[in-house]
Amino acid sequence: MSSIVSMPPRKHRLSVADYHCMGEIGILDPNVHCELIEGEIIDTSPIGSVHAGTVTMLGRLFNRVVGDMVVIALQSPVVLNEHSEPEPDIVLLKSRADFYKSADPHAEDVLLIVEVADTSLRYDRDTKIPLYARNGISEVWLVDLQSLRVEVFQEPAAEGYAKIRVHDPAKPLTPAALPETAIDVSDLFA
Numbered sequence: 334m335s336s337i338v339s340m341p342p343r344k345h346r347l348s349v350a351d352y353h354c355m356g357e358i359g360i361l362d363p364n365v366h367c368e369l370i371e372g373e374i375i376d377t378s379p380i381g382s383v384h385a386g387t388v389t390m391l392g393r394l395f396n397r398v399v400g401d402m403v404v405i406a407l408q409s410p411v412v413l414n415e416h417s418e419p420e421p422d423i424v425l426l427k428s429r430a431d432f433y434k435s436a437d438p439h440a441e442d443v444l445l446i447v448e449v450a451d452t453s454l455r456y457d458r459d460t461k462i463p464l465y466a467r468n469g470i471s472e473v474w475l476v477d478l479q480s481l482r483v484e485v486f487q488e489p490a491a492e493g494y495a496k497i498r499v500h501d502p503a504k505p506l507t508p509a510a511l512p513e514t515a516i517d518v519s520d521l522f523a
Contacts, residue, residue, distance in 0.1 A: 346372025349418045370460060372416035378452045383478055387449045388422045390521065391476070398514050399425065403444060404432055411446075412439045413468040419461055422476075423447035425508060440468045444510035451478040462486055466493045472509050474500075481522040 347355075352369045355361045366377045380388075388407060395405050404426040410418045418437070425445040426438050433442075446465055450457040457475060465473050466489040473486040473494070482502070487509060488495035500506055502522070505515035 344372070346416050347374065348372070348415050349412055352418060366420075368410070368420045369416065369418040370464065377420075378456075381451060384422075384449050384451050387476060387478065387521065391423055391447060391449070391516075391518075394516050394518070395423065395425065398516055399511060401428070402511065402514075403428055404438075406433070406438070410437050411443060412437050413464065413470075414440070417464060417468070419464065421446045421461075422449045425510070440470060443470050445472050445474065445508045446470055447474045447476060449476045449478065454479055463493050465489070467491055474506065476521065478522075483518060483521070 347369060349369060352361075352374065356363070361367065361374070366379075367374050368377060369375075392405060392407050399405070406424040406426060408420055408422055409424065410420050411424055412418050423446070424438065424443055426433065426442045427444060429442075448457045448461060454477060462473055462475065466486070469489050471487065471489060475484040475486065477484060483500040483506065485498050485500055485506070486494035486496070500518070502519055505517045507515050
């Protein structure tokens with residue numbers, strides 16, 4: 334009698350290249366908003382007016398303060414690794430003459446990620462922020478529309494961010510990568 338070794342089924346993790354190919358050949362519906370997280374295609378929540386307005390407001394604030402010092406990307410993809418390409422709400426990127434037209438930005442191009450969370454709060458906090466930490470994103474701001482606060486995550490490590498603080502809304506926020514700037518978020522939750 335021969336013994337057969339039973340193997341559990343394996344998941345097939347998609348690469349960013351696979352994901353792009355699926356979009357190019359029409360497998361992914363262009364009207365469905367999704368992102369690639371750890372090799373899995375994740376449908377994202379529809380964006381409501383409060384979420385959209387907050388992203389737009391923050392985009393304007395960043396544009397006024399940082400202007401041409403960086404590239405400001407709104408709801409655009411960032412390649413974190415071979416298997417992850419999320420679409421953060423706002424990303425401040427190192428300045429580049431082509432504005433990343435020739436290739437999507439990668440983790441090493443990111444100065445700051447801002448996630449605006451309402452219905453996506455648990456997903457952003459439990460999935461995306463730890464993913465950002467594992468991939469060396471130096472700073473993430475989580476704009477929590479439920480609790481009306483901004484959480485700041487710094488000092489990334491494999492286990493998550495070592496430094497986490499709730500921002501005092503009466504004070505301006507300063508991205509660590511741009512210490513000469515200050516973002517007034519006092520009207521953000523008005």
